[in-house]
Amino acid sequence: MTIAAKGTGARGGPAGLLRYRLDLKASPYLYIAPFFVLFAVFGLFPLAFTAWVSTHEWSLLSDDHVFVGFGNYTTLLTDPYFWNALGNTMSILLLATVPQLLAALLLAHLLTMRLRAQTFWRMGMLLPNVASVVAVAVIFSQLFGRDFGLINWVLESLGAGRIDWQAGSATSHIAIAVMVAWKWTGYNALIYLAAMQAVPREVYEAAHLDGASRMQQLFHVTVPMIRPTIVFTVIVSTIYGLQIFAEPQLFGGGGQNGVTGGASRQFQTLTLYLYEHGFNRGFEFGYASAVAWTMFAVIVLVALLNYLFIRRIRSAS
Amino acid sequence: MNTSRPIRAVALAAALVTAAGLTACSGGDDDGKITLSVGLFGDFGFGPLYEEYSELHPEIEFEERIAEFADHHTNLTTHLATGSGAADIEAVEVGYISQYTAQPDRFHNLLDLGADELEGQWLDWKWQQALSADGESLIGLGTDVGGMAMCYRRDLFEAAGLPVERDEVSALWAGSWVDYVAVGEQYTADTGGFFFESSGNMFRAMVEQAEEGVYDREDNLIVESNPAIGEAWDLTVDAIEAGMSNRLTAWTPEWNAGFNEGTFATIICPAWMTSYIETNAPDAAGLWDIATVPGGAGNMGGSHLVLPEQGEHAEEAYEFIEWLTAPEQQLKVFEATGNFPSTPELYEDPALTGLSKTYFNEAPVGEIFTAAAQAVQPQYQGPLQGDVLATIGQGLGRIEDGSQSPEDAWSQVLSDLESF
Numbered sequence: 085m086t087i088a089a090k091g092t093g094a095r096g097g098p099a100g101l102l103r104y105r106l107d108l109k110a111s112p113y114l115y116i117a118p119f120f121v122l123f124a125v126f127g128l129f130p131l132a133f134t135a136w137v138s139t140h141e142w143s144l145l146s147d148d149h150v151f152v153g154f155g156n157y158t159t160l161l162t163d164p165y166f167w168n169a170l171g172n173t174m175s176i177l178l179l180a181t182v183p184q185l186l187a188a189l190l191l192a193h194l195l196t197m198r199l200r201a202q203t204f205w206r207m208g209m210l211l212p213n214v215a216s217v218v219a220v221a222v223i224f225s226q227l228f229g230r231d232f233g234l235i236n237w238v239l240e241s242l243g244a245g246r247i248d249w250q251a252g253s254a255t256s257h258i259a260i261a262v263m264v265a266w267k268w269t270g271y272n273a274l275i276y277l278a279a280m281q282a283v284p285r286e287v288y289e290a291a292h293l294d295g296a297s298r299m300q301q302l303f304h305v306t307v308p309m310i311r312p313t314i315v316f317t318v319i320v321s322t323i324y325g326l327q328i329f330a331e332p333q334l335f336g337g338g339g340q341n342g343v344t345g346g347a348s349r350q351f352q353t354l355t356l357y358l359y360e361h362g363f364n365r366g367f368e369f370g371y372a373s374a375v376a377w378t379m380f381a382v383i384v385l386v387a388l389l390n391y392l393f394i395r396r397i398r399s400a401s
Numbered sequence: 402m403n404t405s406r407p408i409r410a411v412a413l414a415a416a417l418v419t420a421a422g423l424t425a426c427s428g429g430d431d432d433g434k435i436t437l438s439v440g441l442f443g444d445f446g447f448g449p450l451y452e453e454y455s456e457l458h459p460e461i462e463f464e465e466r467i468a469e470f471a472d473h474h475t476n477l478t479t480h481l482a483t484g485s486g487a488a489d490i491e492a493v494e495v496g497y498i499s500q501y502t503a504q505p506d507r508f509h510n511l512l513d514l515g516a517d518e519l520e521g522q523w524l525d526w527k528w529q530q531a532l533s534a535d536g537e538s539l540i541g542l543g544t545d546v547g548g549m550a551m552c553y554r555r556d557l558f559e560a561a562g563l564p565v566e567r568d569e570v571s572a573l574w575a576g577s578w579v580d581y582v583a584v585g586e587q588y589t590a591d592t593g594g595f596f597f598e599s600s601g602n603m604f605r606a607m608v609e610q611a612e613e614g615v616y617d618r619e620d621n622l623i624v625e626s627n628p629a630i631g632e633a634w635d636l637t638v639d640a641i642e643a644g645m646s647n648r649l650t651a652w653t654p655e656w657n658a659g660f661n662e663g664t665f666a667t668i669i670c671p672a673w674m675t676s677y678i679e680t681n682a683p684d685a686a687g688l689w690d691i692a693t694v695p696g697g698a699g700n701m702g703g704s705h706l707v708l709p710e711q712g713e714h715a716e717e718a719y720e721f722i723e724w725l726t727a728p729e730q731q732l733k734v735f736e737a738t739g740n741f742p743s744t745p746e747l748y749e750d751p752a753l754t755g756l757s758k759t760y761f762n763e764a765p766v767g768e769i770f771t772a773a774a775q776a777v778q779p780q781y782q783g784p785l786q787g788d789v790l791a792t793i794g795q796g797l798g799r800i801e802d803g804s805q806s807p808e809d810a811w812s813q814v815l816s817d818l819e820s821f
Contacts, residue, residue, distance in 0.1 A: 144482040145504075231655050231664065251802035337653040339471050340791035347798030348805070363475055365788045365821070367482065 134373045142370035149370070156374035166375075168349055169357035170382065172257065176332075176353065177325035177386075179261035184269050185317060191269065192276035193302045206277070209270030220267055221334035228259040228335075250335065256351040263331045268324070272317050279313035280306055315394050319387050326383045329355040354379050437718055438464045440488035442473035445544065445704075446676075446738035450730055454721060461717060470494070470652065474787070480709070481507045487709035489718045493541060495703050496787030498530050499620075501540055503784055505533040508540040509708040514719040516542065522728070526779030527743045531705050541705030542726040545740035547671030548773030549606060549694040549701050552678060555762065556688050557666040561592045567692045567764065574695040578607055578636055581695040585645040588666060595647035595665040598656060600637050600801060601794030606669045607633035608790070609780060610699035615790065616783025624789065625815055634793075638807045641800050648801045657681050660689075669694060671701040672741030672770045679739070679760045691764040698776030703743065741770045748775060785821055792817050 138157070141150040160166050191209065199205055212220070227234045228249040236246045249255045283306060291301050307314070332351045336342035343360045345352025352360070358379070362372025439447065444467065451463040466488055468476060474497045480486035481504070493501055501508065511531075516539055520528060527543040551574075555565045563584070564570055574581035585596035597603055608614050611629035616622060624630055640646060647665040649656040659665055660682035668674070670691060678689060706722045708715060724730060731742035732753055739758070747753045748771045756767035783789070796814035799805040805813065 144479065226654055229655050232658050232662075248802065251804070337650045339650065339652060340788075340795055341650055341798070342471075344795065347795040347802065350804075363479070365785055367478065 134376055137370055138373035138377050140370045142368070142373070144367035144369055152370070156371045157378065159371070160374050160378060165349060165352070166357060166378075169345075169352045169354050172253075172345065172349075172351055173326055173328070173353045174386075175253075175257050176260050176264070176328060176351070177322065179257055180264035180268075180328075181318075181321045181325050183261075184265040185272060185314075185321065187265070188269050188272035188276055188317070189302070189307070191273040192280055193298075193306065195273065195277050196280050206274065209273050211270070212267050213271040215267070217267070217330045218334065220263055221331045224259065224263045224266070224331075225335045225337070250337075250346060251350070253348075253350040256332075256335070256346060260328070260331045260335055260351060263335075264325065264328060268321065272321070275313060275317055276310060279310035283309045311394070315391060318390050318394055322387050322390050323383055326379065326386060327355050328353050329359070332356055333359070354382070434460055434462050435714055435717055436462045436464050437490060437714060437721060438466060438488035440466045440468070440473065440477065440491040442468055442470040442492060442494070444738075445492065446734045446740065447725070449737070450725060450733065454724060458720075461721065477501075477709075480711075484711055487711055489708065489712040489714055490722060491707050491709060492544070492704045493707050494787070495530060495547075495700070495705075495782060496790065498541065498705055499782050499784045499786060501707065502531060502533050505538040505540055507710050508538070509710055509712070509715045509719070510538040510540075511542065511708070511719060512537075512539045514715065515723065516719075519723070522746070523726075523743050524745055524774070524777075526777070527703070527705075529779070530782065531707075541707040542722050543743040544704045544706060544726055544731070545673060545702075545734070546743045546774050546777070547673055547700050547702035548741060548770050548775075548777055549609070549699050550670045550672075550769050550773055551667055551692045551694045552670035552674065552689050552761070553667045553692055554663050554665075554685075554688055555690050557592075557594065557663055561588050561594075561666070563588065565690075567690050570690070570692040575693075576695070578603075578633075578695045582636055582640045582643070582645070585640060585667075586643045589643055589645050596645040597640075597667050597669075598647045598649045598659055598665045599651060599794075600641050600646045600648075600797040601790075602651065602669055603640065604633050604637045604793065604797060605790050606694065606699060606701060607636070607696060609701050610696045611780065612778065614780050614782070615786065615793075616781060618781050620783050622783070622789065622818060622821060624793070624818055634797075634811065637797060638800060641797065646801055648798075650798075661685050663688065669701065671703075672735075672739055672766070672773075673702055675758065675761065675766060676739035679758070686760050687762055689760070690762045691766065691769055693769070694773075698773055698778065700774075700777045700780070703741075739766065741774060743774075745775075789818065789821065 137149075139151060139153055139155075141152050141155070195202075195205060195209075226232075228236075230236065230246065230248045230250065233249070235249075240246055247255055249259045287305055287309070288301060291305050296304065332345050332353050333342045333356060335351065336345055341347060343356065343364055345356050354375070358372050358375040361368045361375065441447075447465070451465070455461055455463070473492070474494070477487060477491050477493070478500070481501075519542075523543045524546065527546060528539075531539055531541040531543065533540070551571075553570055558565050558570065564573065573584050588594065588596050608630060611627070611633070613623065613627055613629065615624050615627070615630065647659060649659055649665075660668075660678050661684050663685065668678075670678075675691070678685075682689070706726065708718050708722070712718060726744075728742065728744040728746050728750075731744055732747055732750070734740050735742055735753065736756065742753065754767040754771050755765075757763045757765045793814050796805075796810040796817075799810045799813070800807050
C-alpha cells in the first residue's frame, strides 16, 4: 500500500502527497472504526438512551412519557425494597466470590503439580462453566428442594434435620452462592493456572532451597507474582456477581416468587428488582432504567473498592 | 495439524448454523401455505385438532409455542406494546383478560370477523369477559371454564378415619369453608399430615366465590374494604396456624411431586386441574377422587383465545378459533384433557354429562363440572386481578414460613398494593 501511495504521489504531485499523508494518518482509525461504530450502536447509544428514559415516567403500556427529572431516583433511594435487594446482592456476592476465588487458587495450585492425564483435569475444570446457567439453576434448585431435595435427604440421614432452603435469608443466599461458585470456580482456576505457568521456575527453586513448603510457596511466591490476574478475576467476578439474575429467578420457582425473590423478598437481587419493575405488571421502563443506572454506579463503586483492597494486600506483602 | 483442528470445528459450526437458518426460512409462506402460530401456556390438548383442521384446510399449518404461565402473559404484553413478536393466536387466562380488554385496538375485533352472530354460544359471563368496556369490540373467544370442585386422596382419608365416598366427603364440608377447616384441623391433629397444598390457593377459591372480588366494577381495588376478603384471609390464617398447609408453591417440582407422593390430602380442583393431576401423578391412579367444593360455586381459571392486531392472517386465524371453540371441538378437548367447555349447549349433552374418569376412581366428571359451571355467579375481574391475588398469596406465604405475623403480613400486603 505504501508503495502504491508513493507511486501516486510521484505522479500526482502535491495532491497525491496529501492523500498519502491522509492515508497514513487516517487508515489506522478506519481499521479500528468498525469496533467503535458497533460499540456506539449497541453500547453507547443504549446507555445514553437508558439515562434519558430514566428521567421519565415511561411505561411500555402508555404512549405518554412524562419528564420527571430525578424523580425515579428519589423514589428508588427511598424504597426499602431497593435497599433490601442491594443487601441481598452484596451478601450473595460475598458468599459466592470469596470462597470461589480461594478454591480456584488452590485448585490451580494443585493443577501445576505433576499429574497423570493433565489435560483431562484441566478441561474438566471448565465443564461446569460450559453448562447453561438455566440448566445449572434448575438442577441446583431441585438439589436444594425442601421435601425431595438430595441435600436435605443427606442432611436428614446424617441426623441434622431438614432445611427449608428457600424460606430463610441466609439459607437461600447460600444456595444461590453455591450455584454461582459451581459454575465459575473452574473457570477462575484455569485463569490462575495460566498465570502461574508464567512464573519463572527459578523463583520456586530458590524458595524450595530456602525451605518453603508447598503452601508457603503458594502464598508467598505465587500469589504476589500473579497479582494482576487476581485483580482481574476479582473485578470480573464482582461485575458478574452484582448482576446475578437467572439463579435467584429460577430458584424462586417461577411466578411471583421468582420475580420478588421469595415471599419475603429474602433473595431478591438488584437485577430481579429491575425485572420486577421493568418487565412485570407495570412495565415501568423509566423506573427500571433508573435502577439500571444506579446498579451501574454500584458496580463501579464496588469494583473500585475491591481494586483498592487488593492493592493494599500487595503493599502489605 | 494442531492448528487446523479448531478452524475445522469453527467451520463445521458455521455450516450447521447456516443450515439451521435455511431450514427455519423454508417454513415460510412461499409454497402457498399459511402457518398460523399459536401461543399457549401449558398444553391445551389442541394437538389432534390442528391435524384435523389441516385435513379440512390443507393450506393451513400450525406452529405451537408453549411458555410458562406468568412468562406467557408477560411476553404477550411486551409483544403487544412493541408491535411485534406475538403469535397469530394467543391464549389469555381469565386473570389477565381485563388488562387486554382495556386496550382493544391492539387486537383484531372479532365482532367484525363474524363473532357477532355467535354470541349465544358461550356462557354469558364468558362472552362478557372478552368485551371491551364500551362493548364495541370483542377481543377473544372462550375456550374452557374452571368451575371448582375438591379433589381428595381416598387412601389418606381412609387412614385418617374419614369417610371416603365422594357424597359423604362432600357432606363433610357442605356447610361452608369453616367446616372444611374444621375437618382439616381434625385431620392434621390425628395424622400429622397436611390437609391442603397451599394457602394461597384456598384463599383464591374463597375469593372467587364471593359476589365481589378484589376489584369493584369501576376498577377500584377493594381488598381492604371488601368483607368477603377479610373473612377469607382470617379463615386461611386459621388453617395455616393449625398446620394444615403443605406450604407448596404451585407449578414447582415439589408441588408436582406432592400429587404422586400424597403429601397433602385435598386440593381445589377446577376442571383443568384434573388433567394436570392425571399427567403429573400417574402412579396415584385410583387414589384421587372428586367431591364438591365448600362455599358454593365459583370459577377459577379458564382462558380465551385472542388475535393480536399485529397478526397478518386475521381471517384464517379467526376461522380457526371459531372452529376450535365450537361445542364439538370443546367436547373433544374435554374428553382428551378435562378442560371444561364454556358452551352451555353441551351441558345437556349426554356425551358430556355422562363422562367419567377412570383415574379419579370413575368420578362422574361430566356431571360434577356441569353442575359447577352452571351454578357459577360471574364475578367482575379487574385489570391486575392475577397480580393482586399473587401479592396476597405472598402475604400468606410469609405467615406460612414464619417470617411474619398475620397482622404484619396483612399490612405489608396493603402497602404493596398501594403501588398498583
